[in-house]
Amino acid sequence: MENSVINHLPTDFTTNRLHVFDDALKASDYVARQIAALIRRRQLEGREVVLGLATGSTPKGVYEELVRMHRYDGLSFENVITFNLDEYYPIEPHDEQSYTWFMNQYLFSHVNINPHNIHIPHVTGPENHVKNYCDEYENKIIAKGGIDLQLLGIGRNGHIGFNEPGSCFDSVTRLINLHPVTRNDAQVYFGGIENVPKQAVSIGMSTISQARNILLLALGPAKSEIIKQAIDGPITPDVPASILQSLPQAQYIFDKNAAALL
Numbered sequence: 001m002e003n004s005v006i007n008h009l010p011t012d013f014t015t016n017r018l019h020v021f022d023d024a025l026k027a028s029d030y031v032a033r034q035i036a037a038l039i040r041r042r043q044l045e046g047r048e049v050v051l052g053l054a055t056g057s058t059p060k061g062v063y064e065e066l067v068r069m070h071r072y073d074g075l076s077f078e079n080v081i082t083f084n085l086d087e088y089y090p091i092e093p094h095d096e097q098s099y100t101w102f103m104n105q106y107l108f109s110h111v112n113i114n115p116h117n118i119h120i121p122h123v124t125g126p127e128n129h130v131k132n133y134c135d136e137y138e139n140k141i142i143a144k145g146g147i148d149l150q151l152l153g154i155g156r157n158g159h160i161g162f163n164e165p166g167s168c169f170d171s172v173t174r175l176i177n178l179h180p181v182t183r184n185d186a187q188v189y190f191g192g193i194e195n196v197p198k199q200a201v202s203i204g205m206s207t208i209s210q211a212r213n214i215l216l217l218a219l220g221p222a223k224s225e226i227i228k229q230a231i232d233g234p235i236t237p238d239v240p241a242s243i244l245q246s247l248p249q250a251q252y253i254f255d256k257n258a259a260a261l262l
């Protein structure tokens with residue numbers, strides 16, 4: 001850990017909320033251990049746990065470690081309920097670019113989670129149907145008692161989930177228009193920007209903010225500029241992740257490349 005080099009941030013912040021690791025593997029293992037500890041704690045209490053999950057390149061190492069813990073350390077997912085942050089609209093769930101495919105590929109098909117406990121905001125049909133679907137998704141989260149632990153990545157434009165710059169802090173699950181930076185970054189997976197969906201369903205800023213624990217994971221030099229803005233800059237909807245500064249239950253987990261400009 002290298003927090004000691006970040007000396008312009010308040011000490012209580014760097015001690016309690018900011019965790020900088022030498023490399024992506026160590027950072028991902030730290031996050032996986034936090035998640036596993038919560039799952040196990042709840043099992044001892046005979047309770048379920050509600051996890052908010054992210055996709056993208058960032059959490060792959062976390063899921064890899066959770067799968068390893070399931071296989072070799074006896075970590076059970078029987079008491080786990082999941083809500084994913086977002087999904088493209090429209091997209092087919094079996095498309096390899098869909099977040100439904102991603103979650104099966106990297107986590108769900110490798111662990112003993114009950115399929116009924118998995119929620120991904122995949123919806124088809126016309127936009128008026130989507131509005132009802134989003135309200136139901138939000139209500140399901142509330143009905144399960146809210147999110148115990150929310151895992152987040154961050155877009156290069158500061159988005160969390162697909163809450164793009166300008167997202168209101170009181171927003172809930174809804175259909176959003178994807179920002180040009182987001183579509184540009186996704187084109188490598190879709191084989192060209194013309195194939196990247198223009199919209200997505202995302203849980204809202206308010207939905208995320210109410211999670212009881214929030215872990216923002218950022219890895220690699222491409223995230224260093226936006227991490228500086230999100231942590232050192234003003235709290236503003238222009239940088240949605242900046243809201244985490246105001247949420248004491250939010251922790252930042254970075255590799256040293258993502259933290260390079262702090």
Ligand code: F6R
Pocket residue numbers: 053054055056057058059085086152153154155156159160161162
């Ligand atoms: C994905 C999500 C997004 C990503 C972000 C970073 O479910 O909610 O906010 O976390 O776009 O993506 P990667 O990890 O691919 O850099």
